[in-house]
Amino acid sequence: MLIRQKDDVRSSDITAEAVYLSRRDLIKAAGIGVTGAVISGSIGSRAIAAENGPVGKIMASVTKSPLSTAESPNTWTDITGYNNYYEFGTGKDDPSRFAVDFAPQPWRVKVSGECNKPGNYNYEDLVSLHALEERIYRLRCVEAWSMVIPWVGIPLASLVNRFEPNSNARYVSFKTLHAPSRMPGQRRRILDWPYVEGLTMAEAMHPLSIIAVGLYGRELPNQNGAPMRLVVPWKYGFKSIKAIAEISFTRKRPRSSWEQAAPSEYGFYANVNPQVDHPRWSQARERPIGAGLFAGKKPTLMFNGYAEQVASLYTGLDLRKNY
Amino acid sequence: MQIDTSLSNFYRLTKPLILLLGLLPLLILMLGAFNITDHGLGANPIEKLLHELGRWALKFLLLTLAITPLRRWTGWNWLIRYRRMLGLFAFFYAVIHFLTYAVLDQGLDIAAIAEDIVKRPYITLGMTGLSLLIPLALTSTRGMVRRLGRNWRKLHRLVYVVAIAGVWHFYWQVKLDTLEPLFYGLILAVLLLSRWRPRR
Numbered sequence: 300m301l302i303r304q305k306d307d308v309r310s311s312d313i314t315a316e317a318v319y320l321s322r323r324d325l326i327k328a329a330g331i332g333v334t335g336a337v338i339s340g341s342i343g344s345r346a347i348a349a350e351n352g353p354v355g356k357i358m359a360s361v362t363k364s365p366l367s368t369a370e371s372p373n374t375w376t377d378i379t380g381y382n383n384y385y386e387f388g389t390g391k392d393d394p395s396r397f398a399v400d401f402a403p404q405p406w407r408v409k410v411s412g413e414c415n416k417p418g419n420y421n422y423e424d425l426v427s428l429h430a431l432e433e434r435i436y437r438l439r440c441v442e443a444w445s446m447v448i449p450w451v452g453i454p455l456a457s458l459v460n461r462f463e464p465n466s467n468a469r470y471v472s473f474k475t476l477h478a479p480s481r482m483p484g485q486r487r488r489i490l491d492w493p494y495v496e497g498l499t500m501a502e503a504m505h506p507l508s509i510i511a512v513g514l515y516g517r518e519l520p521n522q523n524g525a526p527m528r529l530v531v532p533w534k535y536g537f538k539s540i541k542a543i544a545e546i547s548f549t550r551k552r553p554r555s556s557w558e559q560a561a562p563s564e565y566g567f568y569a570n571v572n573p574q575v576d577h578p579r580w581s582q583a584r585e586r587p588i589g590a591g592l593f594a595g596k597k598p599t600l601m602f603n604g605y606a607e608q609v610a611s612l613y614t615g616l617d618l619r620k621n622y
Numbered sequence: 623m624q625i626d627t628s629l630s631n632f633y634r635l636t637k638p639l640i641l642l643l644g645l646l647p648l649l650i651l652m653l654g655a656f657n658i659t660d661h662g663l664g665a666n667p668i669e670k671l672l673h674e675l676g677r678w679a680l681k682f683l684l685l686t687l688a689i690t691p692l693r694r695w696t697g698w699n700w701l702i703r704y705r706r707m708l709g710l711f712a713f714f715y716a717v718i719h720f721l722t723y724a725v726l727d728q729g730l731d732i733a734a735i736a737e738d739i740v741k742r743p744y745i746t747l748g749m750t751g752l753s754l755l756i757p758l759a760l761t762s763t764r765g766m767v768r769r770l771g772r773n774w775r776k777l778h779r780l781v782y783v784v785a786i787a788g789v790w791h792f793y794w795q796v797k798l799d800t801l802e803p804l805f806y807g808l809i810l811a812v813l814l815l816s817r818w819r820p821r822r
């Protein structure tokens with residue numbers, strides 16, 4: 300079992316969401332926000348669960364990582380109320396509303412394929428052996444918006460090493476849980492469930508790739524992919540698969556869900572690249588979430604600003620063809 | 623005539639009411655956008671505005687197109703009195719939808735907007751719809767209706783093109799979940815088919 304401390308103790312070196320509590324959250328806490336909530340509730344349904352401020356158990360002994368960005372993170376409300384997670388609906392506020400009862404624990408992960416240690420692992424056995432790190436990463440969605448998110452997680456490489464992939468393993472593929480009774484979005488065939496994603500072994504072993512299990516020093520909220528999800532910050536958000544139930548090592552390149560759904564629009568690599576547009580919209584700029592109505596867009600950076608660390612993974616690869 | 627004056631009183635009363643109702647969606651969005659209580663428009667307020675305004679433009683277009691079949695089915699000819707206002711609301715919401723895109727979303731970057739209009743088929747379609755609505759709005763006055771005579775009806779058939787462009791624009795803009803634009807498309811199809819009469 301993960302040893303968790305009670306809410307009254309917190310490790311002081313992790314990012315406290317209270318620091319980022321904005322004026323409007325305080326106003327809301329005082330109950331003045333009710334009219335606004337009622338009015339806008341009539342425009343479109345709102346993310347009730349996300350509105351009440353940080354929830355979830357505080358995680359013990361999380362250390363800061365030098366790989367974090369210095370940019371200040373988005374609010375808890377934005378990160379947990381504006382999600383693309385089609386397993387819980389295609390609207391941005393669907394996940395926060397329909398993942399409330401998801402109950403991620405107990406959780407098991409099936410590991411298979413080209414490795415020496417396949418099997419069914421408990422969540423605790425997978426995560427508790429590793430030191431938790433806070434990684435504040437930029438997230439760039441393929442829809443041309445972006446956030447900064449204080450994840451808590453473990454390096455994917457250290458997890459992968461425990462399964463001892465053999466020399467045939469060229470790719471790692473991941474699958475999300477398939478449980479339409481608990482994931483109502485899976486009752487409509489928007490995508491070919493379960494969601495599948497994959498990385499090359501080199502990408503998976505890269506120090507920036509993590510398995511996230513927390514947010515803002517707390518256990519990962521259901522709408523953000525609880526209990527464990529991938530985070531690959533130099534790729535578009537859809538690569539960072541949520542609620543991982545299966546990990547497999549393969550010789551052949553897995554076909555990811557969005558690639559299957561629209562191969563001309565979404566590729567296997569999906570590296571953030573301002574020079575290669577989505578067929579229907581430009582990827583040159585992005586809208587930073589939380590900047591307000593008049594902030595404008597900002598330029599998107601190659602590999603989402605992580606070029607220095609990851610560009611060498613792709614030398615010789617035509618990124619226009621391998622989008 | 624006696625009946626006529628009471629009827630025109632009725633219109634005098636109900637028209638402002640409908641005017642206010644038509645402005646209500648905008649008012650609610652503005653409250654969300656500028657209220658200090660905020661979060662009314664959520665994490666991505668520009669997208670929210672853009673989407674809500676676009677949907678209202680389409681809803682008013684479909685309402686406008688519903689008047690004629692409704693008249694036919696119910697015999698309520700007085701409905702025609704409200705059609706111009708509904709059509710102008712469609713135009714009004716399409717214009718602020720476009721302004722939201724041009725000013726808030728694109729920051730009035732003319733080059734980027736021009737590139738979008740040329741390169742992105744769904745924007746091309748939206749722009750086509752909006753451009754065609756302009757002559758319709760300009761010729762919606764009583765004087766223009768009279769002046770154009772039979773040509774007025776011909777010109778205003780363009781509204782069918784606008785509605786198709788609007789729904790198609792919506793459909794092409796969606797990432798994968800096409801349920802909602804298809805629903806609008808279904809309503810439009812019903813409204814268009816209801817106009818079709820086999821030749822006698």
Ligand code: HEM
Pocket residue numbers: 669672673674675676677679680716719720723739745747748749750751752755784788789791792795
């Ligand atoms: C007859 C005129 C128009 C109608 C009826 C219309 C309607 C719509 C509708 C229904 C949506 C989708 C809303 C949603 O997803 O909830 C939409 C989205 C959008 N429209 Fe329009 N529109 C029109 C004209 C325009 C014009 C002239 C432009 C710009 C030149 C434009 C740009 C956009 C953009 C950028 C989006 C959102 C795309 C995104 O979020 O990815 N539209 N419009």
